[in-house]
Amino acid sequence: MIIKDKLATFLDFNELLCKNSLTNLLESLENWTKAPDDGFGLDIVYLDCRKAFDSVLHRRLLEKLKTFDLSGKLIKWLDSFLISRTMKVVLRGTYSQILEVLSGVPQGSVLGPLLFMLFVNELPSWIMSDMKMFADDTKVFSVR
16 A cells, blocks of 8 residues: 555656546546536447456566656566466366466556556547546547
8 A cells, every 4th residue: 555655646746647547437427417418419438448457468567667767666666566476276176286477467456456557548648539547447438
């Protein structure tokens, strides 16, 4: 929690996190209820990138994080947090061999959603419609 709070403060202070991810639900609700009230139609596409959490390559994420000018100590800490993770599967008391996990943002961790949002941070600059993001949930919408 301490690392997440410090990282979030750094990103907020330096305005590095795309604004499309902040106050996602409140802004979406406000925009979407205002359009019909003003006589406009509304098109919304929901994207759930749940599997994208699993496909983020650790080394690629760390290289991306370096572009945010994070301190060397934090990058080293994140490296040790992500790299050399292992997993095994247990089915009816039988264990698989232990394998190294090369990709995936650790789900269930307090850092997971923030790391994923940083990984896809420039997505809004590629989309020509309004959008709101939080972790693996993205809403693309257009008032017409």
